[in-house]
Amino acid sequence: MNASSTIVRMRGSSPSFDVERIRRQFPILQTKVRGKRLVYLDSAATSQKPTQVLDAIRNYYTQENSNVHRGVHFLSELATQKYEAVREKVRRFINAATIHEIVFVRGTTEAINLVAQSFGRSQFTSGDEIVVSAMEHHSNIVPWQLLGDQVGTRLRVIPMTDEGELRMDEFVRLLNPKTRLVAITHVSNALGTINLIQEMVSEAHRRGIVVLVDGAQAVPHIRVDVQTLGADFYAFSGHKMFGPTGIGVLYGKQTFLESMPPYQAGGDMIKSVTFEKTIFNDLPYKFEAGTPNIEGAIGLGAAIDFMESLDWPVVEMHEQELLQYAQSKLVEIPNVKLVGTARLKSGVLSFTLDGVHPHDIGTILDQEGVAIRTGHHCAQPVMERFGIPATARASIALYNTFDDIDALVQGIHVVKKVFGV
Amino acid sequence: MNSDLQTLYQEIILDHNKNPRNFRVMADATQTLEGFNPLCGDRYTIFLKMRGDVVMDITFQGSGCAISKASASVMSTIVKGKRKEEVLDWFMKFRELVTGKLDAHNREEELGKLAAFAGVSEFPARVKCASLAWHTLKGALELSTATVSTE
């Protein structure tokens, strides 16, 4: 079978996924940039938001706005009820055992910092080891380095192959009696690699080691069941899963969360305060000091509703077809190199073009209406591993189309023309 | 190419990117300074050989995007043989040019090759790329020893 017939088949093979119907729900996708149709291929940085989410936030402010967990009046009870209903939605969405295991935070970054500063700082001591991987986002590296400065823990790093897959043999070899935590990304934002979390969790748990999973890039693309994965902590951000910015979730097993001291102090996280003694509130409120991001939670709830209205096996197939199509098109272009070619991959296309710096690629694509990200993607160790300063990264979400990929490819040809490569 | 792109990626810029001038290590430099833009990873070292306050020679090494490399290359050709005061004058001119405060029209003779960077002002995200080498040079002239950063 030649390449073009493969593509014809691939382009026509998911008739049950009506991407145009999806796109109509995202107002920003109907806009133009620089006079061109917006081709948004930067969803790994942040996703666009469906009308459902925008309406929920507007509705909250026009009909429900009030502070939560505080007032006795009608609106406060309504807002509290709506806010807490989202907690239950999140619980069901990731299949957590109870709502006490769902802590609202600002995003993945805050979730990981919370675990480092509350769990790590209270339970780890000098010489303890924390295992991370070579493909972590800075937000799953730096909090552990800070903790290391504070209590003397040591960071160990799982290496990866040239394809961007973690070396499982090396991973197992790193686990030892001093290992207290494995902190690992579910899906790499720079390479797209989907890690074998279940396998890693069982290796860690067999040795009594706790596991934190950074799910920021997984939740928008694959259905996550925290109990099946077995992770002790799971962190993700609302804004990457079609919800608003400033809201995210830390899932933690109840036994761990109960044993942990508060992360921040203030209103809402206490039961009673005297100047002599304060009694902390129950889970999860112990970790939610101050007025929370209520509109964010409401928007997150609507984003979950949006995601749950979709047929996921079909969505995943659509994204995989786009990824395969894009990869097959990119490797056809002379001097383009894909960075990250793991067997199990999500819709991330990191690439370089010989003779052209990624920044120049980004600027020229932008002139064509194609939004991608260029740089180190907050994963400088990944760039170092591959011996490059930066990559251009196109990332796919469920609203992308084959036309979007064609626009990317055409844009790269413009880059080649400008630079004569 | 559309016209905005044409003003950014001028022939001079593409040429200096491909064949950077004075692109080498200088063994007997009197001042050496590295400039780094952490946002995009652009990284250049500027080598100066000063006699009194005159730039006798200037070279550079490193890597980055076309804008940053061409800027370093063009800069090296402009400032060679100039006195420190004059170099700082050029620095000011360059900064005003890429931030859109200096109108390059009718001043092409005075600006020379530098005029090629006027288009950068239309691309705010790229101003830092264009300025990195100049900031590093200024740092080297002032004999600071730390790494220069555009952040």
Ligand SMILES: Cc1ncc(COP(=O)(O)O)c(C=O)c1O
């Ligand atoms: C893998 C990964 N982890 C963590 C983060 C940080 O997420 P946030 O900025 O929403 O806290 C990101 C976002 O770029 C990411 O891609």
